[in-house]
Amino acid sequence: MRNDRHDEPLSSEELELFFQYLHRFAQHDIDLFALLEVGDPAYPCYVSPTRDPIPGIYPAAYHRP
Numbered sequence: 001m002r003n004d005r006h007d008e009p010l011s012s013e014e015l016e017l018f019f020q021y022l023h024r025f026a027q028h029d030i031d032l033f034a035l036l037e038v039g040d041p042a043y044p045c046y047v048s049p050t051r052d053p054i055p056g057i058y059p060a061a062y063h064r065p
Contacts, residue, residue: 019065025049 010018026049036047053059 022065 030049030051034047034049037044038047039045053062
């Protein structure tokens with residue numbers, strides 16, 4: 001993971017904060033409609049938070065940070 005504002009990888013502390021915020025978002029705000037395009041505009045990453053796994057993907061394939 002990278003911090004584009006500093007053009008360097010996230011520190012361990014920043015990564016831990018990211019996961020904490022992500023868990024909190026999933027706990028309290030996931031019912032909001034959130035479709036995100038993030039990362040390098042030339043190679044974007046599309047994020048669609050959902051309470052269901054992607055069809056055809058076994059739930060055990062997901063990692064829990």
